[in-house]
Amino acid sequence: MKDYDFSQIENKWQKAWEDDKTFSRELPDRRGKYYVLEMFPYPSGKLHMGHVRNYSIGDALARFKRMNGFDLMYPMGYDALGLPAENAAIKHQTHPREWTESCIATMMDQQKALGLSYDWSRFLATCRPDYYRWNQWFFLKLLEKGQAYRREAPINWCGDCGTVLANEQVIDGCCWRCDGPVVQKNLEQWFLRITDYAEELLADIDTLTGWPESVKTMQRNWIGKSHGAMVNFRDRDTGAPIPIFTTRPDTLYGVRFMVYAPEHPDVLKMAQGTDREQEVRAFVDKAMNQDKYQRAADDKEKEGVFLGRYAVNPLNGDEVPIYTANFVLMEYGTGIIMAVPAHDQRDFEFAKKYGIGIKVVISPPGEQLKESDMDRAFVERGTLVSSGPFDGMDNEEAKEKIALYLEEQGIGSRTVQYKLRDWLISRQRYWGTIIPVIYCAKCGIVPVPEDQLPVTFPDDVKFTGQGNPLLSSESFVKTECPSCGGPARRETDTMDTFIDSSWYYFRYCSADYDKGMFRREDIDRYMPVDQYIGGIEHAILHLLYSRYFTKALRDCGLTSVSEPFTNLLCQGMVTHETYKDATGNWLYPAEIVKKDGGVFKLDDDSPVSVGRVEKMSKSKNNVVDPGNIIGEYGADTARMFILFASPPEKQLEWTDAGAQGAHRFLKRVWNTVQSVAEKLQDTNPASGEIDGGILRLTHKTVKRVTADIGERMNFNTAIAALMEWLNAFTAYAGADGADPATLRYGAETFLHLLLPFAPHIAEELWRDLGHDDMLSLRPWPAFDPALTLDEEIEIPVQVNGKIRGKLTVPRDAPQDGVLAQALEIDNVRAHTDGKTIIKKILVPNKIVTIVVK
RNA sequence: GCCGGAGUGGCGGAAUCGGCAGACGCAGGGGACUUAAAAUCCCCCGGGAGGCAACUCCUGUACGGGUUCAAGUCCCGUCUCCGGCACCA
Secondary structure, three states: OOOOOHHHHHHHHHHHHHHHOOOOOOOOOOOOEEEEEEOOOOOOOOOOHHHHHHHHHHHHHHHHHHHOOOEEEOOOOEOOOOHHHHHHHHHHOOOHHHHHHHHHHHHHHHHHOOOOOOOHHHOOEOOOHHHHHHHHHHHHHHHHOOOEEEEEEEEEEEOOOOEEEOHHHEEOOEEOOOOOEEEEEEEEEEEEOHHHHHHHHHHHHHHOOEOOHHHHHHHHHHHOOEEEEEEEEEEOOOOOEEEEEEOOHHHHHHOOEEEEOOOOOHHHHHHOOOOOHHHHHHHHHHHHHOOHHHHOOOOOOOOEEEEEEEEEOOOOOOEEEEEEEOOOOOOOOOOEEEEOOOOOHHHHHHHHHHOOOOOOOEEOOOOOOOHHHOOOOOOOOOEEOOOHHHOOOEHHHHHHHHHHHHHHHOOEEEEEEOOOOOEEOEEOOOOOOEOOEEEEOOOEEEEOOHHHOOOOOOOOOOOOOOOOHHHHOHHHHEEEOOOOOOEEEEOOOEEOOOOHHHOHHHHHHHOOOOOOOOOHHHHHHHOOEEEEEEEHHHOOHHHHHHHHHHHHHHHOOOOOOOOOEEEEEEEOOEEEEEEEOOOOOEEOHHHEEEEOOEEEEOOOOOEOEEEEEEEOOHHHOOOOOHHHHHHHHOHHHHHHHHHHOOOOOOOEEOOHHHHHHHHHHHHHHHHHHHHHHHHHHHHOOOOOOOOHHHHHHHHHHHHHHHHHHHOOOOHHHHHHHHHHHHHHHHHHHHOOOOOHHHHHHHHHHHHHHHOOOOHHHHHHHHHHOOOOOOHHHOOOOOOOHHHHOOOEEEEEEEEOOEEEEEEEEEOOOOHHHHHHHHHHOHHHHHHHOOOOEEEEEEEOOOEEEEEEO
16 A cells, blocks of 8 residues: 655645646636635744645635635735835845845745635736835725825824824833834824714624624724813903813703813913913923823823913803823813813812812712712712702703704704724835835825836835945935926825735735736626634724725725625634753754653753743744745645644644644544555446445535635644544455445545645545545535434433433424333333322424423 | 632543533553564543443533533632733822
8 A cells, every 4th residue: 555655645646636727717607706705914034834724715715615616715915015125135235126026935835835716817016116105096985085194193203204103002111122222203194084984884893794793893993982061162352262071961051171182282372471371381292202101101100280260151251270191192072071070080180190170960869979078080870959940850851952952052962973083104214015106395195196106116225234235225205297297206105005905805806916906797796705714903094994995995985895704703813832951941842752651852852841831922932834845844834734733713723743733634534545545456447325424424524614615714623533434444345245336435535525625645545545526626525414413322210300211213293202212211210110290391303301290 | 809710530622592511632551563662553540439341320511509401611608729910099
């Protein structure tokens, strides 16, 4: 018998699929489309286990759908613009393009070594002009529609690097790269008006029935809709309007002070000329220089200063002092709040600290709350007091009533606020899509004419790590105004790379098209994505931006799709035990050995301490390299283990023993099918009736595997079913008198079911059974429901809820007979004799229950 | 604090609609083959009690209650863990 030479087999079939164009061919007789998509990777040059898990899940589903006759879309590409390439350029003095392209090449090789059935003819890389050209084109469309705009906004600025930083790139108020101070700065930046879509993005979450609850909740929280009222307070002395947003109009009679965000442009103006001016200026300066993250820290003490001015409450004429304080955010609402210390914990703390009075306007029903007794704000439901005409009203009702009254009086209006901000897309970086506009002293902001797209990367730039490299290219920056022909300057900001990933799944549908972003008919054919698979870390960013882009594309008349991803699967992390040697150094799994119930270092046998199971990460060295695993066990084993060990959305702990278990299974498959192939050589063609036991087991297995992949995406139970089948079949095949027709039927059906998980070995064994077509393109086996049911059924018999015996009866046997038989069982008798039977229950083909007293 | 998810053998997990808890695999134990080892194959494997034994009984799905002939599954309450958000007025 041949050995299971996985390495030779896997190379052979990967090449065969490529030569045959097995997965990029148009297939006949399809029954509808299915689009499987994995989140495209950033080409770092090295595949990790998280990728392998992602692709193993997607490929198993894709192969299943292909065999089930679907017009399958299953593409792969690269999210190839971004900072790492630029940092590599600075470090190694290479061009980001070279670094990225070489990473793409190695990454693709590693993906091909996994035997994934992508249609590589749809390949895309976002760093290539044929892709980012359409980013630019669409940006201009958005600009035309007012969806893209430029405004001044506060951002994180690192003076040493001369660039903006994302919030997550600011660590303890310092730049993550140069450790220099980061300051808040107002800069002109490009934004996309995603807030225009806040309501639709929120409402449509309800239509995403195929998404995990957790992701939908995170998106809802992020959009952060709240109902409330705008109320117009006034400055007592100048009469200037002081608009505020509140969700608690029911507490309006309890307002004791007002607070402005320190960044609010009116703060300094208001303090001007009062005796507070110096104090206010000092406070604002301090607040402005503080890192936003620090200022919002949990344990941060509330601090503020009185502006020396007063506001008038439009509802009851109360005059209250105006403060500025660190806990009020400029970005939310109007940047000004009304403060009700009796009924808001933050306001309560602030009032206590600065000796401001408290006024109760809501009391628990039937009680009178006293200010002097309060040690915290009262925020529960209650009844209004000291609120003029609204006294005695339930506070929930008063929210609506008071808001209506404000509208009647023209001093406020009911309104809705969102936490969602417009999307800041400007980046002072090189390796991103260049924003296609030109600045002309005479004409202002002028879009680059469509026929001049794409605006490509200039190559005469220096990567110094200081500032935006694009600024160093004079040939790029200096240009002519497309409108008046005069001297002009190109935009040097590039787009956030999340733009690239917000529409790539549309592009796959028309990857070769050069007249537009995509062809309408291709989108109509394949969109939306039926199953999207990726990590939970994109729950907000990528998935929200993509939903926004999809709606924006629709509103530009380019598609009729409203939601991009029908079903979303968020795979769990890949984890591994951690190891430390005696001196506390992290060890790689490859550096240790487990023996005699202990764990030791491979090179010197010194003891190793085993730490927690944690997400695979370079910092703890607990990483297993997919390349090594494929070398040692093969891609089929790696895929098999990953899918078997855990359901896809749960955490997966990589264990070497588990991988060996998966490998053992494949070897058993190999040995069993090879022995069948040998037997069939002598006795072919097989004829005659198929063994009833194997026939029923096989139909049952087809049914289970079909549902486990197609309906539940529980690959682990599908594989368990295959293992059970193999255990039974191996026993049958090894016994005397195994029938050739049964052997052929069983082995051939099984290989179809195995293929989505372990495609190489399945193809090879299919060949060895004497076939010369591609198993990958064969139809999925059907099952006969009648044959998935056993003829005889074992039924447990309970007395008072405890099992006292079992009964083997034909399926659908008459109920009376079954009950009579059940009562005859010795052990059942032992528990019923001398007692009164008060109830007999028979669930057909399931269980018999007798209740006695 | 708020929101979401989860707690089942030594371990990963299964039980899909309220109907035999622990499928399948890993680890462990025993046996076969072998000069020996590896590989492979077979058997056992939640806890406790009784029996020579086939077997029988009790107990068990985080904890406390409840509904039901029957609960891992449904309801009420509690605890723990994981993830997200968090001064959003």
